[in-house]
Amino acid sequence: MKDTLLAVKDLHASVGGNEILKGVDLEIRLGEVHAIMGPNGSGKSTLAHVLAGRPGYEVTRGQVLYKGRDLLAMPPEERAREGVFLAFQYPVEIAGVSNVYFLKAAVNALRKHRGEPELDAIDFLSMVKERAKVVDIDESLIKRAVNEGFSGGEKKRNEIFQMAVLDPTLAILDETDSGLDIDALRIVARGVNDLRSPERAMVLVTHYQRLLDYIVPDVVHVLVEGRIVKSGGKELALELEEKGYEWLGAPAGSR
Amino acid sequence: MSATAQAPTGRAEEVVRWREQYESYSASLPATEPEWLRALRAAGIAAFEEIGFPTLKHEDWRHTSVAPIARTRFARATAGAADPAVLDALTFGRAFAGHQLVFVNGRLAPDLSSAPMADGVHIRSLREVLDRQPQLVEPYLDRQAVGPGRPFTALNSAFLDDGAVVFVPAGKVLADPIHLVFFSAPGAAEPAASHPRVLVRVGRNSQAAVVESYGGTVGARYLTSEVTEVVLEDGAVLDHYRLQRESMDAFHVGALCVSQGRASRFTSHAVSLGAALSRVDIRQVFAGEGGECVLNGLFLGEDSQHTDFHTWVDHAQPHCSTRELYKGIVDDRARGVFVGKILVRPGAQKTDAIQTNKNLILSREALVDSLPQLEILNDDVKCKHGSTTGQLDPLALFYLRSRGIGEEAARALLTYAFASDVVQRIGVEAVRAGLTEQLQRRLPAAADIQEAVV
Numbered sequence: 154m155k156d157t158l159l160a161v162k163d164l165h166a167s168v169g170g171n172e173i174l175k176g177v178d179l180e181i182r183l184g185e186v187h188a189i190m191g192p193n194g195s196g197k198s199t200l201a202h203v204l205a206g207r208p209g210y211e212v213t214r215g216q217v218l219y220k221g222r223d224l225l226a227m228p229p230e231e232r233a234r235e236g237v238f239l240a241f242q243y244p245v246e247i248a249g250v251s252n253v254y255f256l257k258a259a260v261n262a263l264r265k266h267r268g269e270p271e272l273d274a275i276d277f278l279s280m281v282k283e284r285a286k287v288v289d290i291d292e293s294l295i296k297r298a299v300n301e302g303f304s305g306g307e308k309k310r311n312e313i314f315q316m317a318v319l320d321p322t323l324a325i326l327d328e329t330d331s332g333l334d335i336d337a338l339r340i341v342a343r344g345v346n347d348l349r350s351p352e353r354a355m356v357l358v359t360h361y362q363r364l365l366d367y368i369v370p371d372v373v374h375v376l377v378e379g380r381i382v383k384s385g386g387k388e389l390a391l392e393l394e395e396k397g398y399e400w401l402g403a404p405a406g407s408r
Numbered sequence: 409m410s411a412t413a414q415a416p417t418g419r420a421e422e423v424v425r426w427r428e429q430y431e432s433y434s435a436s437l438p439a440t441e442p443e444w445l446r447a448l449r450a451a452g453i454a455a456f457e458e459i460g461f462p463t464l465k466h467e468d469w470r471h472t473s474v475a476p477i478a479r480t481r482f483a484r485a486t487a488g489a490a491d492p493a494v495l496d497a498l499t500f501g502r503a504f505a506g507h508q509l510v511f512v513n514g515r516l517a518p519d520l521s522s523a524p525m526a527d528g529v530h531i532r533s534l535r536e537v538l539d540r541q542p543q544l545v546e547p548y549l550d551r552q553a554v555g556p557g558r559p560f561t562a563l564n565s566a567f568l569d570d571g572a573v574v575f576v577p578a579g580k581v582l583a584d585p586i587h588l589v590f591f592s593a594p595g596a597a598e599p600a601a602s603h604p605r606v607l608v609r610v611g612r613n614s615q616a617a618v619v620e621s622y623g624g625t626v627g628a629r630y631l632t633s634e635v636t637e638v639v640l641e642d643g644a645v646l647d648h649y650r651l652q653r654e655s656m657d658a659f660h661v662g663a664l665c666v667s668q669g670r671a672s673r674f675t676s677h678a679v680s681l682g683a684a685l686s687r688v689d690i691r692q693v694f695a696g697e698g699g700e701c702v703l704n705g706l707f708l709g710e711d712s713q714h715t716d717f718h719t720w721v722d723h724a725q726p727h728c729s730t731r732e733l734y735k736g737i738v739d740d741r742a743r744g745v746f747v748g749k750i751l752v753r754p755g756a757q758k759t760d761a762i763q764t765n766k767n768l769i770l771s772r773e774a775l776v777d778s779l780p781q782l783e784i785l786n787d788d789v790k791c792k793h794g795s796t797t798g799q800l801d802p803l804a805l806f807y808l809r810s811r812g813i814g815e816e817a818a819r820a821l822l823t824y825a826f827a828s829d830v831v832q833r834i835g836v837e838a839v840r841a842g843l844t845e846q847l848q849r850r851l852p853a854a855a856d857i858q859e860a861v862v
Binding site: 205206207208209228229230232233234238239241244245247248249250255256258259260262263266299315319 | 825
């Protein structure tokens, strides 16, 4: 059994004064893929953003240890440099900033942090070309402004592409499946499966079982009203698909 | 008003002061000057006396106080030497050596200039033309710029002396841009004022690019009050660049007045980076059908800089189009002003105009006044305008940081990216590269982000 990569203990967090996470406990080891499922408003995305360090998401109680260190004490960029990656549910469009050079700046920030020499343009571009194949992303998209004018599917693929380039230790995918047609979903899932590795852990935040047909998780957690109410193997996802969330204490009508 | 008339009682002291300076300047001019030229200067000082320096009560000056200019005693600029390092930066490392006129304190510096005359193209000093061939410029001087309520233009006429004449005959495409450089260097103890005038005429179906650069010795306090008059004949194409990179203690007032003939195309790139107080007016009129006007603008203000752009586009003819994009970035206690008017007259059917102003505010105390205005007196048009003023998008900042880019670098990247679409529209490679470098020098963490901009 590998060492624990991420240990979340009694995590409480508020957004805009509203308490969303009300005591989350979670332990993730290297090489594992965890799925976090739950109805709308249960706090899935909040958990993902708190782990990535989004300003304004205030932790009011609890602790998160990442590689044995206090994750919550690190600013977002330091978390990224230590190997935490968040694939956004709604990737941000940034006019005027080129995707590929933004990534180069990011890669070199990571390398500098690890005490490695920066990549020059040629080495970087050959690495980018190779990783682009993982998600079948068009090279013209890579050169455009970050997410600007991308379709929903292209944005999600761009997130997975960035993940492939940045090679994180802990990848958190926030509803990467939502809004994708079946072809795009297959491409994204293939990308994620290619990136599965004993040196990496992944957290899939998802609303539907559908993604889990393509990416089989080691552990499934159910988040309801800011707490993990049940954890189990991959068969738990199927059970949820069948029975919904109400039997686990979610308010009636939860979706 | 005769030249010796007494100022009426109650006339502001500074107006009297400028009148006195005009009298002594006027007396120093050669007696051989044509009468119309003397009359033009006299009309200028008379118009200035009538208006005086505007206050915040004047509609056109509601957002910009020129009190610091009014109360400063400026001497008439005399000879000076340009600081080579500043001049080098201003001229993009002499990128336009072949077609460059350099003016120091308002007067041509022949040793720094080189502009061969060939094939009927005139790239000359206005002073030299006034001395030798005044009839060449008589039909163009004060024809575009003069109008009611323009005190600085009136002063510029009153002190008309030197500047540049760029005349391109019909059917001529100039491959290389023409660079006009106006450099202010401290001379005597008093702060000095220069009043350069630029005349540009692009003949039928001709094409040219003119770059005007304004700058001065670092830390020098002076006034540059400049007027450019442009005539585009039918089918002419002009790319015009106006790059204000004055000393941070200087005052800069400029007017760019353009008349566009039928099916002509005028593109203006106006950039303001320097000066404690800068005010630029761009006034354009479509004098013929089917013209195109593109106005791009960018300013960067920090400390307590005040940067004001007023643009006025006059759709007096049908089937013309305007595309206007102005962007401002203000930090510290800086203040920016954008007042842009597009007037569509009753006869101007099929007008197609879009005006956009976007401002980025980087500190609590910085401020931008944005007043885009469309006045449409015609119902067969396609016009829209928009204005946004705000801070850096916090979600975009988080997105960049979540990929490992430091907060300061992420801010710099987003700030530079905000400006980049205006910079990218600059067609002259040396200007674009030079400006990119200068913008990046003004922003933190530039080294990390240099390549990251589209």
